[in-house]
Amino acid sequence: MRAGTPGYGTGILLVLGATVGWSLAGMFVRFLPGLDGWQINCWRGFWMSVFLLAYLVAIYGNQTLAKFRAIPLPALIIVAGFFTAGSTLYVTSLTLAGTATVSVIGALSPIFAGLLSPWLTREKPSLASWMAAIMAVVGVGIIAWDGFSAGNVVGILVALVVPFSFSVQTMMLRRYRAFDMVPAICAGGFATFLLAGAMGYVFGGHPGGGFQVGIHDVLLLALMGPLQLSVPLIWYAKGAKAVPAVTLTLVAMLDVVLNPFWSWLGVGEVPAHAAFVGGFxxxxxxxxxxxxxRWLNGRRARAA
Structure with a gap:
């Protein structure tokens, strides 16, 4: 194992920590009732990247630019591009299809990872991984069933790009785990800032596009960006050095369970019965x- 590479257990804990951070999105959005998705995505991406850049300068100093250059250009473009696409198109999909539809389609990321990982990461998912991926899709489907809305074909096609983007981004982090991939994510955040800001003109109807945000909300987003995205993404990138791609995407699916949990704990919103069944x-x-x-391998070893 390379120096500085976490073990499997540590990697799992890092990904779990990242998922907990991502699941705080709903709680933060409650404090931003006057903003739409374009404005939130725009400035959240900006502050995320500002924090990541500060983090990189703090640990690498005058070698920071070299860390950007060290990443193979295709990997840099793919990770940054798919982060931007996933973040931006998630907002777009919510304007074209129902939330429940988008949630169910989002649960396909482990399936995409399982299908693509033999080619992109040279990792062949096990039977246990496939079983877990299918179970995750079923669980999300149960949670979303009560409010399921079929949406339209365009909305569904756009929503399909979101889990595909997340799975490709994850597999690139895994494939290029010999590099620090945080600079690529940092570039993706700045690209999201520009793209979501521009799309706010088209879809948000704001004179200033997604960039049009009051100072109070900008400051709150300056807190949301690092806590809900920057730190979790640093942990996720580190965890990807030790955890297979399908498991990475499956652990991230806990966000579907944790998001309503924080609302339940924080503001007393009791989830529906289906949420408990699907969450389990x-x-x-x-x-x-x-x-x-590991359990199956242990059984085989003892049998042998």
């Missing part, structure tokens, strides 16, 4: 993904 299935899927292969 998702948690079970994640546990199978984390421990299933």
């Amino acid at each position: 299935i998702i948690v079970s899927a994640v546990l199978i993904s984390i421990f299933g292969d």
Whole structure:
């Protein structure tokens, strides 16, 4: 194992920590009732990248630019591009299809990772990983069933790009784990700032596009960007050095369970019964993904 590479257990803990951070999005959005998705995505991406750039300067100093250049150009473009696409098109998909539809389609990221990882990361998902991925999709489907809206074909096609983007981004972090990929994510955040800001003109109807945000909200987003994106993404990138791509995407699916949990804990919104059933299935899927292969390998070793 390379120096500085976390072990499997540490990698899992880092990805779990990243997922907890991502799941705080709903709580932050509650404090920004006057903003639409373009404005939030625009400035959240900006502050995320400002923090990441400060982080890189703090640990690398005058070698920061060299860390950007060290990443192979295709990897830099793919990670930054798919981060931007996933972040921006998620907002777009919500304007074209129902939230429940987008949530169910988002659960396909482990399936995409399983299908693409043999080519992109040279990792062949195990039977346990496939079982867990399918269970996760079923769990999200149960949670979303009560409010399911079919949406339209365009909305569904746009929504499909979101889990595809997340899975490709994850696999690139995994494939190029010999490099610090945080600079690529940093570039993606600045690209998101520009793209979401510009699309705010077209879809948001604001004179200033997604850039049009009051000082109070900008300051709140300056807190949201680092806590809900920057730190979790640093942890996720580090965890990707030790955890297979399918397991990475499955652990991230816990966001579907944690998001309503924080609302329940923070403002007393009691989830529907389906949320408990679906949440149990998702948690079970994640546990199978984390421990299933090791348990099966242990059984085989003892039998041998």
